[in-house]
Amino acid sequence: MIEIHGLSANYGEARVLNDVSLEVHQGEVVTLVGRNGAGKTTMLRSIMGLHRDLSGSISFDGKPIEKWSPNARARAGIGWVPDDRGIYASLTVAENLTLPPVVHKDAWSMEQIHATFPRMRERRSSMGTQLSGGEQQMLAIARVLRMGSRLLLLDEPSEGLAPVIVQRIGEIIREIKAQGVAVLLVEQNVKFASTVADRHYLLSQGRVVEQLSNDDFKAREVELLEHLGM
Numbered sequence: 010m011i012e013i014h015g016l017s018a019n020y021g022e023a024r025v026l027n028d029v030s031l032e033v034h035q036g037e038v039v040t041l042v043g044r045n046g047a048g049k050t051t052m053l054r055s056i057m058g059l060h061r062d063l064s065g066s067i068s069f070d071g072k073p074i075e076k077w078s079p080n081a082r083a084r085a086g087i088g089w090v091p092d093d094r095g096i097y098a099s100l101t102v103a104e105n106l107t108l109p110p111v112v113h114k115d116a117w118s119m120e121q122i123h124a125t126f127p128r129m130r131e132r133r134s135s136m137g138t139q140l141s142g143g144e145q146q147m148l149a150i151a152r153v154l155r156m157g158s159r160l161l162l163l164d165e166p167s168e169g170l171a172p173v174i175v176q177r178i179g180e181i182i183r184e185i186k187a188q189g190v191a192v193l194l195v196e197q198n199v200k201f202a203s204t205v206a207d208r209h210y211l212l213s214q215g216r217v218v219e220q221l222s223n224d225d226f227k228a229r230e231v232e233l234l235e236h237l238g239m
């Protein structure tokens with residue numbers, strides 16, 4: 010679905026990603042794990058077309074997309090869920106869901122959204138400001154599925170959420186995967202990452218230092234926690 014080869018990214022003089030290659034296939038959940046400042050968010054922003062100071066190749070469904078605008082990438086089916094979730098505070102849940110345009114034929118219907126996210130039906134008239142952190146995260150994920158995204162870029166969805174809510178987000182990611190959607194997940198929560206992902210890329214100082222199956226990742230959890238300084 011998405012293939013990245015030799016991606017390097019800079020902020021002015023500073024190189025923050027160095028020759029990174031990775032791929033995510035349809036229906037796969039893959040994490041990018043690394044310390045603060047390792048370059049994880051820059052990777053997601055580069056895939057979405059929001060960071061442009063880069064070299065290397067990015068192809069989506071076999072088409073080179075490096076020169077495409079973020080809009081064109083969204084229309085092709087790439088959905089960005091930023092770490093601040095980007096909810097419109099003064100709109101209701103229903104308005105937040107329906108405001109962005111449907112950009113792809115694989116867009117989820119409201120019925121599908123409500124089946125996977127029953128909380129969004131219950132809260133449909135609530136304003137963005139009234140939502141808990143977990144509800145905001147669910148709304149942000151539901152919104153890109155409603156637009157028709159087939160590859161979700163999730164930036165630390167577990168951050169700041171209570172364990173029981175993190176567990177629910179994990180269930181949602183597994184349900185989304187079962188529908189054939191691919192997920193590239195930035196995470197520092199190693200435990201959570203191991204409950205949802207098929208594979209992991211370990212990023213350190215802008216380089217992929219290891220690629221691990223989920224079984225290997227779980228077996229080396231203690232060492233990885235140490236590596237991440239957690």
Ligand SMILES: Nc1ncnc2c1ncn2[C@@H]1O[C@H](COP(=O)(O)OP(=O)(O)OP(=O)(O)O)[C@@H](O)[C@H]1O
Pocket residue numbers: 020023025043044045046047048049050051052
């Ligand atoms: N707008 C910017 N201008 C200059 N440097 C930046 C900018 N944004 C990020 N950086 C730097 O790029 C490097 C990678 O940042 P990035 O946010 O991608 O890392 P991260 O792994 O997502 O970490 P975090 O979890 O802290 O966001 C860091 O050294 C950071 O200071």
